[in-house]
Amino acid sequence: GQQLxxxxxxxxIQEGEDVSMNxxxxxxxxxxxxxxQDPGExxxxxxxxxxxxxxxxxxxxxxxxxxxxxxxxxxISASIPSDVGIYFCAGRGTGFQKLVFGTGTRLLVSP
Amino acid sequence: DxxxxxxxxxxxxxxxxxxxxxCSPISGHKSVSWYQQVLGQGPQFIFQYYEKEExxxxxxxxxxxxxxxxxxxxxxxVNALLLGDSALYLCASRRYSGGAEGTDTQYFGPGTRLTVx
Numbered sequence: 001g002q003q004l005x006x007x008x009x010x011x012x013i014q015e016g017e018d019v020s021m022n023x024x025x026x027x028x029x030x031x032x033x034x035x036x037q038d039p040g041e042x043x044x045x046x047x048x049x050x051x052x053x054x055x056x057x058x059x060x061x062x063x064x065x066x067x068x069x070x071x072x073x074x075x076i077s078a079s080i081p082s083d084v085g086i087y088f089c090a091g092r093g094t095g096f097q098k099l100v101f102g103t104g105t106r107l108l109v110s111p
Numbered sequence: 112d113x114x115x116x117x118x119x120x121x122x123x124x125x126x127x128x129x130x131x132x133x134c135s136p137i138s139g140h141k142s143v144s145w146y147q148q149v150l151g152q153g154p155q156f157i158f159q160y161y162e163k164e165e166x167x168x169x170x171x172x173x174x175x176x177x178x179x180x181x182x183x184x185x186x187x188x189v190n191a192l193l194l195g196d197s198a199l200y201l202c203a204s205r206r207y208s209g210g211a212e213g214t215d216t217q218y219f220g221p222g223t224r225l226t227v228x
Contacts, residue, residue, distance in 0.1 A: 003152070003153055003155075004153075031216075033216065033217070035219075040199075040222075040224065041221055041222070042115075042199075042201050042219035042220050042221045042222045043154070043201070043219045044219070045216060045217075045218060045219075048216045088153050088154075090153075097167070098144070098156035098159060098167055098169060099144070099146075099154075099156060099203075099217060100156070101153030101154050101155075102153055103152070103153055104152070104153055
């Protein structure tokens with residue numbers, strides 16, 4: 001099935017460091033969403049973006065909707081151990097369009 | 112308000128059997144979608160239902176079917192199970208007021224872990 005290109009595939013960082021990950025698509029999307037998933041759980045919505053160029057923050061998380069509408073970025077500042085998990089981007093077109101997910105970024109944080 | 116609920120949590124079946132998974136959306140949400148997540152991959156879209164009608168279908172065989180009830184809950188049925196059907200099945204609900212569609216996001220349940228032996 002279709003999946004968006006997400007990078008990096010995995011990251012191992014020290015507590016307190018900042019993290020950046022991005023997601024690219026060959027298709028244009030009208031909505032970009034970022035989710036975090038813990039093992040055996042469903043994805044939890046972190047940030048939703050609805051307009052090209054939009055920059056939105058949620059605590060230590062900041063995400064941007066790319067101008068071309070084909071990419072999005074997520075930044076996590078001052079990482080903490082509970083940030084550990086898999087982060088997925090997801091894009092959606094208009095109307096009843098499905099969500100298309102990225103391949104995921106696995107984040108490990110060392111105390 | 113309760114979030115999206117799914118049952119059962121875990122399920123073990125053998126090849127050739129049939130399975131039914133259940134989902135209750137967030138109160139007030141009228142749209143339910145189903146996703147399959149194979150280990151190590153992102154979720155893949157299976158179905159979307161809105162107001163009891165199928166609105167979208169992913170690239171899955173006819174062995175997969177679903178329906179939505181008047182109370183907006185939903186069932187996903189999979190017939191003639193294959194080993195490759197082993198996955199986490201996720202349900203997501205969305206309000207979809209039909210107005211400002213762009214501000215209407217999707218929330219996931221905890222999933223049903225299906226193992227096919």
